[in-house]
Amino acid sequence: MNSVELISALTTSLTYPDLLFIVDKDIAVVAIPASKVADLATELKTRPEFAFDMLTDLTAVDWLGKQTPRFEVVYHFYSTSHNHRLRVKAAVDEGQPVPSLTKLYSIANWFEREVWDLYGIKFARHPNLKRILLYEEFKGHPLRKDYPYDKRQPLEPETWPVRELQVQMEEGRKIHRP
């Protein structure tokens, strides 16, 4: 199916309220409230006419000050049997959990951990929701628009170490092994 056919098929067969369908640069887009994401994904995966059996990407956008709710979780689905794609955008506010897709797509496990790590969006019923790229002691979520770009973390060495070598250089000659 091409995007327009896909959109019309989705419009006729999906029965959720508050669904918004768009074709954006040749890809079909569905906007949906975050709480419905798991139900929608189940339907997309199990119904044979859609058969979206692959989650190619899962990421998020921070629309701080531009849009409410603040975040948008973006899913890209692909069907290996029908060769069609679908983008799903789920709007979510700060602190509000999004249903996890780990039961349906195991790759969602790491994608969701990444989104949690960098944006701080929680995923409900995720088996192991902890940081994946950054270290445990990291404070904050760096891809949020209100994270200062030059903020330093508590574990980062802020001051220079005791510079034995520099002191020795000032004395004129450097000695190794004090």
Next chain:
Amino acid sequence: MALIQNNVCWGTPGDNILDYVLGWARKYSIFMYPFVTACCGMEYMSVASSHYDIDRFGAGLPRFSPRQADVLMVVGTVNNKLAPILKNVYDQMAEPKWVISFGACASVGGPYDNYAVLQGIDRVVPVDIYIPGCPPRPEVVLDGLMKLQRKIQEQKHEI
């Protein structure tokens, strides 16, 4: 005391002949540990291969074990998760040891003033020579290497 001609430090046997001889021997037998993490590595390869030929300075053989190396050359961006590993590598090297910081990233964090990148390796290990540039020209690297050789010649040595 050191005699410097054409930017090459020949040294003079000053008050301690042992320092002079060991310095001479050590400056011409540098074994580098290239800690290459990013795009500066291209420039390192160019320095190391035949066109610029770092072997003219006795530094031609990179050792890929820190225990066999005596100059740690940090080439490229070091991020915060890598910093403990860099420290570990430095600690594993046997004395005497020197550190070259190659490029803007290793020296001050370079263009990356953000949450991920260490703002200069001198926050973790002591640095002898900083080579500026993004990436540095091979000539600058050779200049830095010669400066390090002068430093080795002029310093006190212990066995």
